[in-house]
Amino acid sequence: DAGVIQSPRHEVTEMGQEVTLRCKPISGHDYLFWYRQTMMRGLELLIYFNNNVPIDDSGMPEDRFSAKMPNASFSTLKIQPSEPRDSAVYFCASSFLGGPTEAFFGQGTRLTVV
Amino acid sequence: SQKIEQNSEALNIQEGKTATLTCNYTNYSPAYLQWYRQDPGRGPVFLLLIRENEKEKRKERLKVTFDTTLKQSLFHITASQPADSATYLCALPSKRAAGNKLTFGGGTRVLVKP
Numbered sequence: 001d002a003g004v005i006q007s008p009r010h011e012v013t014e015m016g017q018e019v020t021l022r023c024k025p026i027s028g029h030d031y032l033f034w035y036r037q038t039m040m041r042g043l044e045l046l047i048y049f050n051n052n053v054p055i056d057d058s059g060m061p062e063d064r065f066s067a068k069m070p071n072a073s074f075s076t077l078k079i080q081p082s083e084p085r086d087s088a089v090y091f092c093a094s095s096f097l098g099g100p101t102e103a104f105f106g107q108g109t110r111l112t113v114v
Numbered sequence: 115s116q117k118i119e120q121n122s123e124a125l126n127i128q129e130g131k132t133a134t135l136t137c138n139y140t141n142y143s144p145a146y147l148q149w150y151r152q153d154p155g156r157g158p159v160f161l162l163l164i165r166e167n168e169k170e171k172r173k174e175r176l177k178v179t180f181d182t183t184l185k186q187s188l189f190h191i192t193a194s195q196p197a198d199s200a201t202y203l204c205a206l207p208s209k210r211a212a213g214n215k216l217t218f219g220g221g222t223r224v225l226v227k228p
Binding site: 004033042043044045048056091093100101102103104105106107108 | 145146148155156157158159160163165203207208215216217218219220221
């Protein structure tokens with residue numbers, strides 16, 4: 001397996017534009033997580049899914065953020081409208097069975113909003 | 115919510131020496147604790163998991179301890195090598211029971227000098 005695949009690797013957009021980040025989890029994994037990493041706040045969990053169903057979205061900063069998982073092999077994180085403070089590295093991770101098992105992270109998407 | 119503290123200052127160490135990193139947490143004691151490694155521009159990579167009933171866990175040159183009384187985990191890299199230079203993150207489940215929502219510490223950067 002190629003691991004968790006995220007696209008794009010880098011995204012530069014203007015304030016107010018819509019941004020969509022994509023993630024393909026490892027096949028067979030039933031948990032998918034979206035994290036955001038910044039120097040100030042470290043790695044924060046935004047939302048996670050179990051069997052394509054959102055379980056906890058309490059980390060989503062505000063209504064401008066939304067996430068979907070239409071099937072077991074694809075998820076998106078959308079920011080609309082984007083703001084400069086959304087600039088960060090966004091990671092997708094997946095795991096099997098959840099609980100005390102390791103999470104496999106993608107390479108991340110570095111988002112810059114100017 | 116769980117608060118995790120890792121030394122934010124970088125740890126500079128000479129090749130061959132043992133690096134020791136600390137992870138302290140507040141509130142409840144988790145059912146397990148994980149350590150990850152993160153290289154610049156990449157996602158975290160799982161290293162070790164230790165459960166609350168385990169005092170110590172080893173993997174090659176890595177050793178992790180878990181003291182639920184002190185609410186602390188120590189991460190040791192023995193016979194350190196320049197290739198060990200990276201940021202190391204500890205992670206705990208956000209709920210007392212073995213759960214899926216991991217909270218990460220801010221990480222400690224390790225620099226091993228030849």
